[in-house]
Amino acid sequence: MPATLSPAAVPTSELAVGLAKDSGVLHRDPLQQMVHNLSDTMDAAIEEICDINADTKLLSLNARIEAARAGKLGAAFGVVASEMQALGAKTAEVAEDLASRTKRTIDDLMQHIGSSVRGTRLSDLALTCIDLVDRNLYERTCDVRWWATDSSIVDALSEQTPQAFEYAARRMGVILNAYTVYHDLVLAxxxxxxxxxxxxxxxxxEGVDVHQAEWFRTAMRTSSGDQFGFESAHRSQLVDGKSVLSYSCSVRTDGNANGRILGVLGVLFNWEDFAQTIVEKLPLAQAEKSVTRCVLCDEQGRILADSQGEQLIGTLALPNMDELFAEPKNFTTTQFGGKLCSIAHAQAPGFETYSTGWHAVIIQPVA
Incomplete structure (x- = not known):
């Protein structure tokens, strides 16, 4: 059985540290800066053309005045001055049109780059979030499979005596004192x-009937003690309605992975503290964080964690969500909630032999 990482070494309050190295300070991407510099250069060049053209038109006007004073002798010069004035007018028209088209093109390019840079950054952040979930929850599958072989657990279900049950309870209490990420451990x-x-x-x-609980039923259906059962995020009556993930493993005779099933050990993971820390502690600048929503959801869009507080009570309904969820990592810019938003997505990549298959979605309005 793989060694487990003690949650005491990774306090819940520090889980968000692993989300990203980016401090979240707003800054312009290098490509955006290049386009911005190009825009400034074009503006300066057009302004210089306009200044030269203004001088040319003034010179042309003065030339026409002097040609008029010269009478017949200045007639030819007057024609040239007139043509210069007409050319200046055309130059001004071209410069104005160029300025207008350049501004539109630069604006479109900046918007496209901004959308791409924003979407890529947010989808990377979404992937980091959901990867952190899988990596941490993998440890829970190791925990329950290991503890299900503990002699106090096996003996309690083998002997079925009050003394054995009491000793198993004390033993599980010792485990809970070291592994603070669990609300409780239960033996059925x-x-x-x-x-x-x-x-x-x-x-x-004690005494509660859990035979219909998914975590109990899935563990009872396992073919060996090397497998585990699971129930997704829910509020459990076993811990006074607190939000939990339940992992379970069959307890078998002599702690043998292929022995006869005696019962089930269930671990009730503190889902609220873990998941809400992840979605609420995104490493974003405060201006971004106040308008950005981070959601963890399952394949059907059931909201498991939400920075806006809709966890376990709502469903995420995104435009073209099936298409978005069909890829492991992507983003789109579309209308959502009456605003143009960048919607970034990543699916759980899995860790070792475990994957929730869940999705992280980050929604941010496009300014």
Whole structure:
């Protein structure tokens, strides 16, 4: 069994540190800066053309005046001066049209680059978020498979005595004191009745029937102790309605992975603190953070965590969501919530042998 990482070494308050190295300070991308510099150069060149043309028109006017004073002798010079004035008018028209077209092109280019840079940055951040989820939750699958072989757990279900149940509860309490990311650990017999839990003074779950719970049923269907059961984010009555992820493993005779199933060990992971820390601690500048929404959801769009507080009570409905979720990492710019938004997405890449298959979505209005 792989060694587990003690959550005490990675406090929940520090989980967001792993999200990104970017400080979140707003800055112009180098490509945007190049386009910005090009725009300034074009503006300066057009302004210089206009200045030269203004001088040319003034010179032409003066020439026509002098030609008029010279009478017949200045007639030919007057024609040249007139043509110069006409040429100046055309130059001014061309310069104005060039300035207008250049501005439109530069604006379009800046918007395109801005959208691409923003979308790429946010989709990278989304990938980091969901990757952090999978990496951390992989440890939970290791934890439950390891603890299900603990002699106190196996003996409790083998002996079925109050003394064995009490000792198992104490043992689970010791584990909980070291692994602070769990609300509780619960032990159920093969019929689905909770016979012991790690925090009996806090959660009165002993005697509760969980045979219909997904985490119990999936563990009972496993073919060996090397596999695990799971129930997605939900509010559990076993811990007074707190938000949990439930991982489980069958407890088998003698702690043997291929032994007869005696019951199920369930671990109730503190989902709220973990997930909400991730979505609420995005490394963005404050101006961005105030208008940016980060959501973790499943394939159906059920919101599992949300920086806007819709976790476990809503569904994310994005334009062309099936198309967006069809790729592992992408972004789009589209109308959402009455605003033009950059919507960045990444699907869980998985870690080791584990993947939630969930999605991270970051939504940011395009200024």
């Amino acid at each position: 017999d093969s019929e689905g009745r909770i016979v012991a839990n790690g925090r009996p003074g806090q959660f009165a779950s």
